Amino acid sequence: MTPPISRDPDRLRTALDQLSGLAYTKGHGTGNDFVLVFDRDGETELSPDHVEALCDRHLGVGADGLIRVVGSQHLIEGRDLLSEHPGATWFMDYRNADGSVAEMCGNGVRVFVHYLVTRGLVELAQGETLDIGTRAGLRGVTRLEDAYSIDMGPWSYLDPELAEERASDSLVLAAGLADPRPALSLSLGNPHTVVALSEDADLRELDLTKAPNVDPVPPNGTNVEFVVPADPLFHEGLGRVRMRVHERGVGETQSCGSGACAAATAVRLWAGDPDALQWSVGVPGGTVGVEFVPQPDGSERVLLSGPAELVFDGTVL
Numbered sequence: 192m193t194p195p196i197s198r199d200p201d202r203l204r205t206a207l208d209q210l211s212g213l214a215y216t217k218g219h220g221t222g223n224d225f226v227l228v229f230d231r232d233g234e235t236e237l238s239p240d241h242v243e244a245l246c247d248r249h250l251g252v253g254a255d256g257l258i259r260v261v262g263s264q265h266l267i268e269g270r271d272l273l274s275e276h277p278g279a280t281w282f283m284d285y286r287n288a289d290g291s292v293a294e295m296c297g298n299g300v301r302v303f304v305h306y307l308v309t310r311g312l313v314e315l316a317q318g319e320t321l322d323i324g325t326r327a328g329l330r331g332v333t334r335l336e337d338a339y340s341i342d343m344g345p346w347s348y349l350d351p352e353l354a355e356e357r358a359s360d361s362l363v364l365a366a367g368l369a370d371p372r373p374a375l376s377l378s379l380g381n382p383h384t385v386v387a388l389s390e391d392a393d394l395r396e397l398d399l400t401k402a403p404n405v406d407p408v409p410p411n412g413t414n415v416e417f418v419v420p421a422d423p424l425f426h427e428g429l430g431r432v433r434m435r436v437h438e439r440g441v442g443e444t445q446s447c448g449s450g451a452c453a454a455a456t457a458v459r460l461w462a463g464d465p466d467a468l469q470w471s472v473g474v475p476g477g478t479v480g481v482e483f484v485p486q487p488d489g490s491e492r493v494l495l496s497g498p499a500e501l502v503f504d505g506t507v508l
């Protein structure tokens with residue numbers, strides 16, 4: 192993320208001073224990177240300034256977001272998730288790099304579970320599933336051979352009034368695009384606006400150092416995915432797209448897991464092929480998989496799969 196010119200270095204230095212001694216771990220999922228702070232007993236209060244300072248790439252550790260690894264019964268918001276969902280021992284308290292709270296992070300929840308497994312905090316054999324609490328609800332994470340698969344729950348239109356036949360609900364203009372492009376806003380627990388680009392569009396021409404203009408802007412803001420379908424879209428039953436993303440509360444990131452789910456969902460709707468259940472989504476930081484699982488009530492659950500890596504441990508001096 193390019194730091195906004197208006198950020199106040201003294202405010203961030205003061206915030207870092209207050210965190211002296213704080214242990215953290217750096218990790219990422221397809222280049223979407225996070226600072227993880229272990230806080231089993233819910234004793235570490237992290238203000239928006241603390242989060243912004245830790246995520247600052249010049250003054251702090253540098254990351255797209257911060258993940259507080261907290262026991263579900265110790266949420267600072269005062270909720271006891273563990274009594275609501277006895278299976279969910281751990282809660283992913285996710286914050287964006289600007290200090291704002293987000294409901295969900297698809298890459299983050301994989302890195303979160305990888306952290307729990309690597310540190311011996313949970314035992315999870317290949318094929319087993321662990322429930323993680325998030326602000327968007329419980330998410331089941333299954334360990335695969337070298338990756339994790341998350342049940343992201345059902346996708347939905349962001350605007351509940353939106354008729355299913357409508358292919359788009361907004362227009363998006365970004366630097367590098369000649370004209371505003373049609374877009375569709377979807378929820379994967381957090382908000383996304385997927386912008387349709389043509390097969391011959393060159394994603395490299397987009398300038399995402401500035402936030403894209405979305406009209407109308409969804410009520411709680413949105414992450415914006417620019418998506419280019421492969422030509423041909425389907426190869427051996429697999430739908431294939433590439434995307435770049437500008438994240439709410441961050442800026443451009445190398446990957447966005449919930450955004451990849453939104454991108455595959457939108458392109459599948461636009462292609463009008465409900466039988467296309469398996470998708471591959473290329474992002475600047477790698478590739479993630481998206482699978483749709485139709486449910487008896489007509490909804491569809493979305494599974495996201497991809498790698499998770501821990502890179503180093505550190506302590507704020």
Ligand SMILES: N[C@@H](CCC[C@H](N)C(=O)O)C(=O)O
Binds near residue numbers: 223256294382446
């Ligand atoms: N990168 C994440 C999404 C993180 C939250 C997002 N910026 C928001 O504000 O909703 C992902 O992998 O899903």
